[in-house]
Amino acid sequence: xxxxxxxxxxxxxxxxxxxxxxxxxxxxxxxxxxxxxxxxxxxxxxxxxxxxxxxxxxxxxxxxxxxxxxxxxxxxxxxxxxxxxxxxxxxxxxxxxxxxxxxxxxxxxxxxxxxxxxxxxxxxxxxx
Numbered sequence: 297x298x299x300x301x302x303x304x305x306x307x308x309x310x311x312x313x314x315x316x317x318x319x320x321x322x323x324x325x326x327x328x329x330x331x332x333x334x335x336x337x338x339x340x341x342x343x344x345x346x347x348x349x350x351x352x353x354x355x356x357x358x359x360x361x362x363x364x365x366x367x368x369x370x371x372x373x374x375x376x377x378x379x380x381x382x383x384x385x386x387x388x389x390x391x392x393x394x395x396x397x398x399x400x401x402x403x404x405x406x407x408x409x410x411x412x413x414x415x416x417x418x419x420x421x422x423x424x
Contacts, residue, residue, distance in 0.1 A: 318417075363413065364397075369415050
């Protein structure tokens, strides 16, 4: 039996970095001023779940950290038009595709023409 620290990580390096960066954010302390604690706890749980279940597939499909976990560089989640698909609703994903993340009867898309791209929420939190 391998020791836990010797077991290879099943996630590709990009998704492993997402997990590490997201893991440094506390689920009970919102990184964005106007994002309430309950909403943040739901988003944190949904993002953590997404990384573990769909992170490898998302990397393979070409999703980036800002497309998934982005927020506005100065205003955080207050500017929802800058937010990545995993930040907008706080719902757990049920699947990923080349241009959308599935949330049951709702989807989040990355190919919306003219949509701005934010920075990963952990970078925003580090600036505060």
